[in-house]
Amino acid sequence: MFTGIVEEIGTVEAVEPGTDANGVVTDARLRVRGPLVTSDARPGDSIAVSGVCLTVTDLPGDGTFTADVMPETLRRTALGELGTGGRVNLERALAVGGRYGGHVVQGHVDGVGTVLSRTPGPRWDEVEIGLDPALARYVAEKGSITVSGVSLTVTRVGDDSFGVSLIPTTLAVTTLGSLAPGARVNLEVDVLAKYTERLLATAGSAGTAR
Known part of the structure; x- marks a missing residue:
């Protein structure tokens, strides 16, 4: 993990x-x-x-x-x-007892996204990333997503895209600092969203069976 x-x-x-x-x-x-x-x-x-x-x-x-x-x-x-x-x-991989600074990341990529736009701010960049609409349902505003191995907070969600803000540290110490529009990135959505969907679907099926 x-x-x-x-x-x-x-x-x-x-x-x-x-x-x-x-x-x-x-x-x-x-x-x-x-x-x-x-x-x-x-x-x-x-x-x-x-x-x-x-x-x-x-x-x-x-x-x-x-x-x-x-x-x-x-x-x-x-x-x-x-x-x-x-x-x-x-x-x-996270060592037992280590600091837990991001969110649960499995390293199991769910899909590949494309950088759509990049808007520089005073000290940060706003980045819009396109993704498969089927994957977008797992992305929530203020939730977490992993972009090429970087834990980020989602600032905006659309039907087939989402936004993130890259703080100065992220720009300096990750490859996201040099990504240009058109670049492809690995995406891993929050595993909690996938388990929640699965549990709700299972519960719904059980209810129908009764």
Whole structure:
């Protein structure tokens, strides 16, 4: 589990695509530089890479780690668009007893959104992000959402978009500070919203059965 509080910006040092017999890319292996998140990491640990929970498979001891990205992850996230030199938000899994600064983040991306607009303010930026209308029903004003691994508070909700405000710290220490309109971002909605919907649907079905 994560909290959406980014610990450092990492750099993709290598992308090794896996292909099938027809040469179609099916999976990938990433090597990412992140001196802080690798300082106490071990093979098998989880690290969120721009909001995607990945398992550490190799630690050369030079401040980098390797992780495999499966076909399902490539389909559902924007990690497949990463290339050498790409910047990613990194967060280690929450340690028991650690500070809980964001919200419940699983690292299970629900969909990919697109930055629609960006409006600079005196010390912050207002950003509008488009998303699938089917996903928008889980987004609530003043609720939480994870954007490329960053826990943010929703300021506005539409049928197929939502707004967030990026404070100076977020602009400085995450990749969101450099996103331009058209950029694609990984989205994870609040898991509590999904469980609530499921429980209500189940309760409704039970009531109908009676």
